[in-house]
Amino acid sequence: MESKAPQEHAAWIGPLEAAVEESLEGLFLLRRHLHQHPELSGEELETTTHVARLIEGLALPLKIADQQRGLTCELLAPDSASDLPRLALRADIDALPIQDAKQVDYHSCREGVMHACGHDVHTTMLYGALRVLKQLADDDHLPWPIAVRGIFQPAEETALGARYMILNQALRDVAAIIGIHCDPSRSVGRIGISPGVLTANCDMFKAKFRGRGGHGARPHQTIDPIDAATQWVQSVYRSVSRSLDPHEATVISIGRFDAGNKANVIPDNAILEGTLRTFHSGARASALETIGKISEAVTLATGCDIDFELGFSAPAVDNDPALVEVISHAARQTLGKHAVEPIPRPSMGSEDFSYYLEHLPGAMFRLGTCSEQIGQEPLHSPHFDIDQRAIAGGVRLLAATVIEYFDPRRND
Structure with a gap:
């Protein structure tokens, strides 16, 4: 990929940073609302409705899946970008049958159900990225056209949701897909990513x-x-x-x-x-x-x-090397030159994001969510939590990845 001088980025990175900062208070509140109201795989009706209202507030076209669980939306900027193949951004919305043991004011309100894997965070960051990109488009700060498909997917924990969304035409007109996952083993401001096999x-x-x-x-x-x-x-x-x-x-x-x-x-x-x-x-x-x-x-x-x-x-998640490079470049631009940490060996965990990769290239990265103060409990722990500063980094990175992906010089 062609190297670009920092001054070429200033035209959109500054407004992107400002839009993220402006959105943060609302995004923190959204994440806490989702954390307080988790729904198990196959039961994500209220979550879908809540996210749909947020997307409607952005005036983006949306489609709710046929069982009223999960949705997709479109962000085309400008409208003439409708001819572009979409880049999909995927977030999962379901929770786990775990009793929330945290003593916090955003503790789960549902007995025996908890967002213990960060899906509330993923959902918040995808919405935040769409909101920021929409603001950049409205303010004429995008450097070139973009075409984004947002996928808010149910039932990841039961490995049924990706195939369900595919049957609901989530990948129609999509050329590639990006996924994100919280990583309590990494610090805020760092991501883990590598080309090739990521999960088992x-x-x-x-x-x-x-x-x-x-x-x-x-x-x-x-x-x-x-x-x-x-x-x-x-x-x-x-x-x-x-x-x-x-x-x-x-x-x-x-x-x-x-x-x-x-x-x-x-x-x-x-x-x-x-x-x-x-x-x-x-x-x-x-x-x-x-x-x-x-x-x-x-x-x-x-x-x-x-x-x-x-x-x-x-199946295993197998990251596309070209998309890994796009994400890595965007991370260095928005999170810092030392933000990218190669993953030395694949995880033995699994992710139904892999079903999308049977149809098109994609990549998933792991976003650091811990600090010395909070967020060091592992995934699926009843004490799982994040340092909410990670939300800002995830939104910046997702939005920047979209802009980098559609750079017309990328494939020159």
Whole structure:
């Protein structure tokens, strides 16, 4: 990408900074409102309505998805930019089934539901970026035309939302997509980003063990599914890692074990649920083959039938190098020359942002949200919070990335 002198940026960076500063008080209030009123995946009706009202206030065309959850909107500046392929900016809007344990005045008002992954922050920053870009357009401070699609997506935590929004035509006329995620391991003013694989493939699975129950005093008259399940777990934990190349990161974890309801009764059935995470298709295939062999061996040893079922499978997020360069350049321009921190190795977590990348190039970056005072609790913690100064940086970066992306010299 062509290097541009700082004076060439002054014409729009100054107004962008001013527009962000002018918006901050309202954005802080929006984030706190969303944090107080979280909604679980599949239930984001009030959040969608609230965001829609905000977008209507910007006089941007919007479309609410068919189940009244999630929406898209358009920012074309000038109107003649309608012929340009869109750059999509995506934010997720759902929360988690976690009890908010923070002692703050913006504590969640909903029992057992909390924005513990920063989706309220993502939503606020996307709205803020649209608001700032709209103001720059109205004040004639944009250096060239832009065409933005805002995607406010439900159900990220259940990995259903991206595909739902795609079915609702969220990617129509879109050429590329940018995603953002809070990162409590990084300081405010820093971003983590790298080209290539960012997150792992994630397979949800269920293993059903069908035995024959009976009295706990006479186990010889039963086919004990708990015995079979525990053998299976130990074998899978040990063998999957031992059967694969150590350079091929693979993580298998059991998150649910359900069997029986009385201390002295051996049940008929047991159920395990868990996740398998890999970076490459070869490692995934090898792990599943090993699991199949273990299931056959445990059945032979215990007499218990085992049904292994794969659930949803979220592919890996694979960042487009050209978009990573655009984001990185925008970060250095707006957050400082040392703002960009390369991510040395991919995360074993998963993100349904990857489903968009099956259709077009995209990139996701991680925005630092912690300081010495606040924001050091990990994602999905009941104490999760952010240093709200991160919101200003995220808005500046998203807006600047849009402007950089549409620079007519970028592909010269």
